[in-house]
Amino acid sequence: MESSDASERKWACVAVSNLIQNDPSTRRLLQGKNIVGALITRLTDSEEEVIVEAAGSLRNLCIDGGYDICAEMYNKNILVPWKTFIPKISNTLAQYLESPATAPENAQNLVYDFADNVITTLWCLSETSNKALNAINEIHLVPFLMSFLAAREKIPLAPVTAAGTYLKFVQMNKVAKVLYSAHCLYVLTDDNYPAISDVRADAGYISCLLDIVRSTEGPNGKAKEIPDVRTTTLNVLCSGILRNLSPLPPPSAASFVDIDKDIVLPLLQPSHEPQIKKLSLKNTPKSDHKTTEEKDLERLEATLRTVQLALEILTGACATLPDPENDIPEKSGEDGEDDEGEDDDEGEGEDEMDEADTEMLDDASPTNAASTSFLPTLVEPLLALVHPTSLSFPPLAAPSPHPPTTSALSAIHISALECLNNLFLSLATNPNPSVSADHAAGRKVWDVLWAALAAVGTETTGLGQERRQEIWNIAVGVLWGVGNVWKGSLVPSEEQVKVLIQLCDVTSDEAIQVKCIGTLECLAQHPQSIDGNKLISQYLLSILPSNGTPSPAGTEPLIQALSALIDIYSDEGLPYDVNFRQGRYLARLASSVDEVKKAVRGIDRRKQGGRDLRRRAEEVRDNLVAFIQYRKDLGL
Template identity: 65%
Template sequence: MGKSQKKRSMRRHNPMRVPDSHLPKGLESAASSSPKNEAVLPIIQKLQSPDAAERKWACVAVSNLIQNDPSTRRLLQGKNVVGALITRLSDSEEEVWIEAAGALRNLCIDGGYDICAEMYNKNILAPLKTFVPKISTALSQFLESPKTAPENAQQVVYEFTENVNTILWCLSETSNKALNAINQINLVPFLMSFLAARAKLPIATVTAAAQCLYVLTDDNQPAIDELRSSAAYSTCLLEIVRSEDTAKGKDKEVIGDRLTTLKVLTTGILSNVSPLPPTSGASGVDVGKEIVLPLLQPVVTSVSLIESSALAESLVAKLALEPPQLENLSLKGTPKSDHRSDTEVELERLENKLRTIQLALEILTGACATLPDPISEPQEGELDAEEDDEDNDAQLEEDVTDDMALDDVPLTNGATTTRHLPALVEPLITLIQPVRLSFPPAAGQSSHPPTTSVLSAIHVSALECLNNVFLSLSASPTAELSAASASGKQVWDSVWATLGSVGTEIARGQERKQEMWEIGVGVLWGVGNIWKGNLVPNEEQVQLLIQLCNSSSDPTVRVKCIGTLECLAQHPQSIDANRVIAMHLLSILPTTTASSTYGTEPLIQALSALIDIYSDENLPYDVNFRQGNFVQRLVDSVEGVRKAVRAIDRRKERDLKLRGEEMRDNLVAFIKYRKALRF
């Protein structure tokens, strides 16, 4: 079973805030579906105006126009709003480039990967680089001599800094190409300066720096090395996570939420760079056990998603009665780009609390299990010792598997031990269950896309975390855990109930539903592997797994389905279900005249499953193997299996090649073994 690993080709931690996949492609469809179509052209024209006031107005208008409106955002993008705003970053008037940064920041957050990629391709880093030293100088002056600038001037700089750091954060997640370019700016000292001066700066500015630093240190060695090089950095980060909440006054609750987000981000940074360097004086800190779990477990249980969804709906209904902000736009009274009503502020606060939950889940997922190095070599003698033992053939096959095999033993990163993991299961089960606003309707978009986006992200992240919890538990099985079959059945039923709520009818714009199924099957595989033989197969569930295996084009999903079916097939008394599953697994194999249409990885997994299921001829369901003459079907597959394994490129897929060769040999040995049996 594949652990939830980060894909380096697309590094986004957060989903698109206001998704647009429900919209047909093309500018014409965007124009026809945008309620603000007529306002777009004047704004684009004013971005080029010789009048600075008009240019500033246009930058602000972009932010107002795109609010929760993917069709208008797409329409603006088609009119090159990104290029026009990047040009405004070099404007002669300070107010213009400040507002342009705000508009670009909002486009990054709302539009996600595609817009960020466009910004990078249009060289947004050129003007951004020039802002970094200017911000550093201003920050130093404010900290050393606060009276050198009026408070409102300082606030403008802080808000501008927040926007710049947010854009850099989003760009860092866009691609390795963008990340490498950002590495050249040497941002770690710049970002850490905000965390070090956190007591004297607005919490939003500090949090934006922490968010950028969290992303930069995610599987990015240059930034990790830079942060680990200074003992002061480690000390500062530890001080943040260990600090007490000292928020006071009427904004205590709001500031408390932001401090929680800062602590969660800092926990993520520490997790990214763990273990801490010996020179830091904190090298003995077990980041996972002493920081990640104690801090983040209460965070993920702090919010009810049912209540959050209901609150969002009531706020949206209230917002509908308020006048739209676009009508308030005028050159005489230019609103700030962050001008929002009290209702909008409350909605944003709710969204931010939910984003913090999702972030905490993301960090916990990494702490629960980490992938082994795919190019690591076995210890000397390790492979030979197992090859000498015929009884260990099946285990050897698992040990050399690629990263999708369930028994791929994770290297615990010192962050957790399996005894800490069961306590996470119950809160995670609660967070995977859909609520009213979890997914957009089959036609159109949600009544509040940002809330729907973050709720679905929480469900997916909680499933990913469960996936890694059960992967780790199955890699370190205990007699106590195996005996707790009632708990396993409860988790199994809860995951199926969640998938039942998601449903199998998935319309355009509801891609998160598909993700839920694909990750959920991985959780089922992990649960099934721990309590193999104890879970009674349900006919409907078996058919759904077979249908998903047949309909998916993703070999990873197919492997997960096959692995889960294998676990169900090993319930001793379920002879009919065993037969149905076995026939499906046999259908995946090649024949004497045709190769497998399922792909090499699913083929190898199906062979592994069949050998595992029928390795004990004394089990009640073995009657299916004998009566169905399965051994002849396996014989017919041998040559096709050999061809499939021979076609694997060892240079590109070394692990898969090794596993395929092992499985090819195991298949031949298994056939000989079964033929030699006498009944």
């Protein structure tokens, strides 16, 4: 790289890209030799080809190295030379579009390949830290990015999409895989006001985005017989940008389009398992000539990535719950009995947000019914994306026959479950009577989810099996939501109850324990399932403290178990209440009161989410005392 021969400097930069591809050990070795600094130095080289290749190597380092590499690049001032490239690319693009014949000889290479390297690296850096993002905001990239979108019919679609390609890093068998699935503008407008403001300020930008979303034409203005996956990806990306920008400033034609219902939902496609042969890269060098199976898999992966992106955008649409309100400082001393020795003034006035509120279905605020009216229509297409294929995960004792497809499929299952989680949370919080009354639909959804989980399996340990565990962790939240929407109509299968109990016992994540307990609570309220109710209630009672011994679970699962028992047995006229009386549950609950009060006092308000957990815990504690007195008064 320091050779006096420009050709050697160029090919040295090319070699870096080749050496680091899917090889973390070599990348780390080169990083230890200050490869980042050496490449940044070449960005000011006297030869343009060297600059282009150095930029490409830096881009690939961002992709393969992730956060650490990006942080090193930012700290070594990569943005200084990077800023000089943007106006040069913009000027060349304008000249090329206006008069291709008179454009510089290397115009196409500069506009396409070099722009991709510059913008991809900028996105990666924007994800590194707020400092990097703020520095990139100061560059005001929006006009630069929009210039590519505006010129989409005059240049090949690949650079239009790649001009803002956003990447994600997925660990599969300890090899970082890159998911090309979104546009830089989509990322920069994701909860980033400076970029949002820059787009909103120009009505032409919004009009351009809306034109792309509505377009049924191909990249060159010709009608498409078969939609190109890149065109579809671009449409999805622009719908995501429009969602990020909402509410759109009036007057705007986009305000009349339901982006979620009319644009994103139709793009959801069930995944189909391809018929593939055993692919192997051993013994033969990689060739540019690909087999039919390899080409099919590449097309499939590209389609799956687009579906995943659509799901990510739709997940936001399903999360119609408002943001939790800021905490209101509590007056100290209101509950002197339970705040002994605690300084209630500590942490007062802090503006914390309760991250757990979105998981506490009974505490969330009402939502606008109109905003959730179309949510039930999403259930069936989302369920189609949840059930795994044989390629969705690596085999338990062998690698995947095609890791990119496996990565894409498992990511889609997870995204679909996250979408369903938000959807049922919204439906449970803002009940739709016609949906809740359709018990057959509820049982169908329940059965489909469990069939998918059975295909995932409970073997979640081992190399490459992390995604199986992630699916279970998200799915239990979906089950809780479904249970709340159709509470009392779902029969508690003994096998399913035991799986939920096992998951609750083996996990150390209190949030997952809470979801398991919440799901069990819903199942226990099926009136005729006396045995199922008994199995669940005995497990919930085992979570309670007893005889001066604290709960074997954490405080939050304890609070959820108490709340569940109170709700399950709040109606003494139900058939399963016989378990409460015969099992002497009243005495068991009464014996736990002192330890429960102690556990509530032990909640630290100063910790993140502690203030809201304390408030909820105090409410459940008071309900417990009142419930015990109520049952005593019944004399049953």
